[in-house]
Amino acid sequence: MDKGIVWEPSLRKNPNISRSRLATLFVTGACIALFYYLKAGFANNYVAPLISQHCEHLGPISAAEFQARQNSLAKTLVKLNASAYIAEPGPSSLFYGNFSNWGLSERPLLLIITPQLTGDNIEAKVSILTPAFEAPRAKMLPISSTKAVTFIEWAEEANPYEHAVSILSESQGSVFVDGHMRNFIVDGLQAAHPYGAVSSAPYEIKRLRERKSPAEIELMKCVNEATILFIRAVRKRLYFGIRESEARAMMQATFASAGLKDGGCLVLFGENAGLPHGAGTDRALGVHDFALFDCVASLHGYKSDVTRTVALPGSKIPAEHLKIWHDVRAAQTAAVGAAHEGVIAAEVDKAARASLNSEYFTHRLGHGIGLEVHEDPYLNGGSKTILETGHAFSNEPGIYQVGKVGVRLEDCFYVHENGSAVFLTAGVGGQAKSPWSP
Ligand SMILES: *[C@@H]1O[C@H](CO)[C@@H](O)[C@H](O)[C@H]1NC(C)=O
Numbered sequence: 178m179d180k181g182i183v184w185e186p187s188l189r190k191n192p193n194i195s196r197s198r199l200a201t202l203f204v205t206g207a208c209i210a211l212f213y214y215l216k217a218g219f220a221n222n223y224v225a226p227l228i229s230q231h232c233e234h235l236g237p238i239s240a241a242e243f244q245a246r247q248n249s250l251a252k253t254l255v256k257l258n259a260s261a262y263i264a265e266p267g268p269s270s271l272f273y274g275n276f277s278n279w280g281l282s283e284r285p286l287l288l289i290i291t292p293q294l295t296g297d298n299i300e301a302k303v304s305i306l307t308p309a310f311e312a313p314r315a316k317m318l319p320i321s322s323t324k325a326v327t328f329i330e331w332a333e334e335a336n337p338y339e340h341a342v343s344i345l346s347e348s349q350g351s352v353f354v355d356g357h358m359r360n361f362i363v364d365g366l367q368a369a370h371p372y373g374a375v376s377s378a379p380y381e382i383k384r385l386r387e388r389k390s391p392a393e394i395e396l397m398k399c400v401n402e403a404t405i406l407f408i409r410a411v412r413k414r415l416y417f418g419i420r421e422s423e424a425r426a427m428m429q430a431t432f433a434s435a436g437l438k439d440g441g442c443l444v445l446f447g448e449n450a451g452l453p454h455g456a457g458t459d460r461a462l463g464v465h466d467f468a469l470f471d472c473v474a475s476l477h478g479y480k481s482d483v484t485r486t487v488a489l490p491g492s493k494i495p496a497e498h499l500k501i502w503h504d505v506r507a508a509q510t511a512a513v514g515a516a517h518e519g520v521i522a523a524e525v526d527k528a529a530r531a532s533l534n535s536e537y538f539t540h541r542l543g544h545g546i547g548l549e550v551h552e553d554p555y556l557n558g559g560s561k562t563i564l565e566t567g568h569a570f571s572n573e574p575g576i577y578q579v580g581k582v583g584v585r586l587e588d589c590f591y592v593h594e595n596g597s598a599v600f601l602t603a604g605v606g607g608q609a610k611s612p613w614s615p
Pocket residue numbers: 237238239240243275319320321
């Protein structure tokens with residue numbers, strides 16, 4: 178006897194059951210439809226939920242840390258007999274003041290930090306020079322400061338630089354400006370400040386931002402880890418025939434779905450990777466090709482930079498290209514082994530070049546990374562910077578044979594408190610193991 182007939186009489190006897198059965202059937206059907214709908218959606222745009230939440234536990238830099246940054250800047254200014262540090266909106270204003278989002282124009286808006294002596298204590302005072310008519314907007318900036326911020330407003334007909342220097346002591350103290358400051362502002366400040374020189378901040382100041390704190394390292398670890406996890410997830414969805422633009426769009430959607438800002442990749446297939454910063458040709462992925470992904474993203478302002486050169490399960494990579502891949506990886510290993518507190522940056526670049534002795538390794542080994550993807554100091558053959566704890570760099574050797582093949586592998590590392598170089602990606606396995614295990 179068919180089971181359906183068994184329960185049919187009860188249906189007829191009780192119309193309520195009939196309705197609830199129908200409802201059950203309807204809900205089941207809807208669930209099945211939803212399952213296939215989501216499955217189809219995931220096939221196009223899938224990020225495993227655990228990966229997309231990888232950095233959810235981390236908040237932005239705390240107010241206490243901003244205060245510590247400002248106060249150590251103030252102490253350094255006093256040590257250097259300087260009266261102020263001045264920056265335009267940009268990475269350094271983000272570092273010291275927690276804001277950068279202000280469109281630069283011909284009208285200067287400046288972050289000014291001056292030391293204040295109270296007894297034996299040196300503390301920072303934060304001021305903002307703003308066009309008067311923009312003051313209401315300037316006051317909405319998320320500036321972090323324990324004491325009230327002073328807003329110095331300049332009217333359209335006024336000289337903004339005279340207003341800026343009016344708050345400085347009349348000592349001979351020099352004024353140090355952020356290296357990114359535009360020349361006309363430096364000139365304006367110098368003309369308005371006859372008491373002392375206006376010049377780019379020296380290394381004693383630059384190193385305050387170059388050496389990352391534990392909180393910064395945690396953010397940088399997480400965003401670099403997430404970037405690798407995303408590359409690995411997207412690699413699994415690649416297929417022969419996919420175009421560079423399609424793979425790039427997959428990565429971008431993945432970053433966006435995880436809430437990471439400014440996420441994006443350079444995606445180059447086959448010989449297109451022979452140009453280190455090539456634009457690609459929207460080429461389709463072939464069975465003999467490597468696929469190169471060079472990706473960046475941002476978490477609370479801190480950047481990742483990761484490059485992987487990958488293959489698919491069915492790829493038939495020429496032996497010569499596979500050898501290049503492993504040579505590049507060996508150079509990356511040699512470089513991180515040479516990096517250590519106290520080592521000169523040029524030596525790290527040299528270690529990679531001693532391993533990967535090739536005319537096709539055409540660029541420097543790496544760059545500093547933090548609030549900017551590329552920032553001081555750099556790992557190149559001419560860099561005399563001495564590695565200090567908290568320094569963070571990319572380690573990205575590569576081989577580029579124009580029109581043939583390109584391989585680059587990139588993981589960032591930082592100099593740990595114990596002096597050793599540690600990959601920021603170590604938490605998810607660090608370096609790639611092979612083109613099939615990135
Ligand atoms: C820094 O600015 C962000 C917004 O960009 C804000 O969410 C955060 O609370 C600010 N941090 C501090 C310490 O004020």
